[in-house]
Amino acid sequence: MVHFMPWPKAGAVLRRSGSITLVVLSALVVLVARPLYAEAPSQALRIDLPASGADLVGLTLIEGQARVAATAEALSHPALAEGAPSGWATFEPISAPPSSTLATIEARATGTFELEARVSRDGATWDAWLAASGASLDLGSGARFVQVRVLLADSAEAPAVLASVAILFADDGRQAQTAAAVQDANPTVRVWATREGLVGGRTANGRRIVERDRFVALPSRRVLAKDGTKDYQVKLSYNGRTATAPVYDVGPWNTQDNYWDLPASRDVFKDLPRFVPQAWAAWKDNHNGGRDQFGRWVSFPASIDIADGTFWDDLGMKTSDWVDVTFLWVNAASPVAPATNPKVAVKPAPAGVPSPAGPATQPEPPAGQRWYFAEGSTKAPFQTWLLLQNPNREPAQATLSYMLLDGTTRTQTLTLKPTSRTSIFANQVLPDAEFSTRIESDRPILAERAMYFRKDGHATAGAMRPETKWCFADGWTKDGDDTWLLLQNPGTETARVSIGFMVEGGGLVRHTVDVPPTSRRSVYANLVVPNASFAACIESDRPIVVERARYGAGGGGSGGTVAPGPSRTWYFAEGSTQPGAQTSMAIANPSGDPVSVEIVYLVESGESRKRSVTVPGMGKVVVDPAVDVPNQRFGLALSAPRPIVAERAMTFGPGGIGMHGGTAAASTARRWYLAEGSTAPPFQEWLLVANPGSVAAAATVDFMRDDGSVVQKQYTVPALGRISVNVNAEVPNAAVSTLVTTDQPVVAERSMYWNDMAGGSNAVGVVLDR
Secondary structure (H helix, E strand, O other), X not given: OXXXXXXXXXOOOOOOOEEOOOOOOOOOOOOOOOOOOOOOOEEEEEEEOOOOOOEEEOEEEEOOEEEEOOOOOEOOOOOOOOOOEEEEEEOOOEEOOOOOOEEEEEEEEEOEEXXXXXXXXXXXOEOOOEEOOOOEEEXXXXXXXXXXXXXXXXXXXXXXXXXXXXXXXXXXXXXXXXXXXXXXXOOEEEEEEEEOOOOOOEOOOOOEOOOOOXXXXXXXXXXXOOOOOOOOEEXXXXXXXXEEEEEEEEOOOOOEOOOOOOHHHOOOOOOOOOOOOHHHHHHHHOHHHHEXXXXXXXXXXXXXXXXXXXXXXXXXXXXXXXXEEEEXXXXXXXXXXXXXXXOOOOOOOOOOOOOOOOOOOOOOOOOOOEEEEOOOEOXXXXXXXXXXXXXXXXXXXXXXXXXXXXXXEEEEEEEEOOOEEEEEEHHHHOOOOEEEEEEEEOOOOEEXXXXXXXXXXXXXXXXXXXXXXXXXXEEEOOOOOEXXXXXXEOOOOOEEEEEEEEEOOOOEEEEEEEEOOOEEEEEEHHHHOOOOEEEEEEEEEEEEEEEEEEEOOOOOEEEEEOEOOOEEEEEEOOOEOOOOEEEEEEEEEOOOOOEEEEEEEEEOOOOOEEEEEEEOOXXXXXXXXXXXXXXXXXXXXXXXXXXXXXXXXXXXXXXXXXXXXXXXXXXXEEEEEEOOXXXXXXXXXXXXXXXXXXXXXXXXEEEEEOOOOEEEEEEEEOOOEEEEEEHHHHOOOOEEEEEEEEEEEEEEEEEEEEOOOOEEEEEEOEOOOO
């Protein structure tokens, strides 16, 4: 709802972004800044919630006021505390009075907040967003429309509450100009582009990244578009192919480097020429000491991130490269493109140069060049193996860093033969120890860890990067079972970790723990949530790696890396309700409201089947597939309108003492790697491939032996179905890694059994490229 009202003449309060004290003058008075042109004719608007129709992201309306939602995630913004749950409200555009040449904006709010505004001459095309706190917008050049958005976060002093915003339109005596015609002279700049990836993660505008998504990230919030809009777009050109994509994220290095603007208009780095990204200047000319705005060493000059669908499908890119970027909201002549593209390589930091974390996304090495495992033990009764697959045609150099509980680190360096698998028996390298592991390689490789104990064992692929949020759905402390959480902190500062246990049947239990640098900590869930079925989400103020291990009273166990946050989709290739096997599926809902989840069974023989279940807010349900698909082998596809977490667990063998399971894939892909595998006695290995699509998938499978030889086989995966491949029959008596390549998106897993089915393990494949 919009109200015209007199602008207050007394009691005005100056504010800066950050924590504030709200001064209430009366029920209808808003907080204002002192007008810069106090004597100019003026009129004011107050825009109230909720009647304004404001678009809310990460916020919820309570009694007509916007507050940070319980499920809100952290936004990347220099005015907001790093890691603070936050959100924003975008108000509908307002038409400025014809004679006005200035607009001043203020908010009625508490907590930490930041005002941003933008102007338009025709209501359709918009200038970039500007910080509007304590400043006036210039409307004298013909701008006739104003739009406001408010970023909001809780502070230590006050919870975030937004009631309304107010706009003061004023005439400073200048002649208001007629809107000028928009020129079509958009500049094109050649910059170094990297792939964003991060499927299932959040962009800076709140979008959940889906498989083969289409958008870009630029290092400034000034041109961050609302999800689903095209207010700010770039045209990309690469090797004769072009694509247009909206700006939905901020990064990859800086968050205040609007390098497409004139130097005087740049938020920071005003010493750099127009169209020169700071990341390029830092990498090439040692600008800012070779660091970005947060003090991190710039190892490669990434100046735009491109989402997978635009990167792979639209532009045909295979790796990071130079791309011509046309900024479609900017009117300016293009700079002269270089005659030849400079060669780019990773620029190592000088000895002793730190790379402190900042609010921008930390650029990662190419996928597969770094791996993390939170769990590892060579104490009785455990045997731990690390399995490294080198799919390249050249050798790879790998360094393993074992991080002990006391914070010290042991290293091991290996050369991995081409197209082969290398096995490291950690008990011989690091006897009688508990540890986590980081693996770094000069080429993309695949890494899994297998642990054996008593008659059972478990296996998992590593995490490719630490994260600040992790979730899992299958926790159990009933019937003599034990559940452990393993938290690895590979960083140089202590991580403060908060664990929210969501108990089946209702209830949320919080637990906090500090994890020292280059170390790991174990949380015994039985002491926190005894005799319970539960899910959990783990949040940390520093990036960490999380695994969960579950051990049954009968001696079996399962474990592995958990999911880096919830997702709207989950895919499983493994599942069986045939005699001797029991399958259950746990689904957790970390949001505050109930959610309906659709389950599709991808049956190996017969037609696929569907059912729906409702999961309560902050709760968990367990589904028994035997009710829906008795005596079947199957895969699973789950989808929901809001992000959920899903895991599948299986028991098998005499008395059901064998166990395996874990979080599966948040998306499908066309290439899957599985580093572990053995068909040597006593192991029986199975490859499971599920196809949730409506078209049959042609699959080529490369089985890579440890001597470097490759056995290639062809299969067809039916639509809405799955296949089971007996690897022992295809590659007998061998240690083997696997590459699955298909012409349609699928999901692939591997299951291994031994000791007459008393022991078994399972792992979902890894995606390096799609």
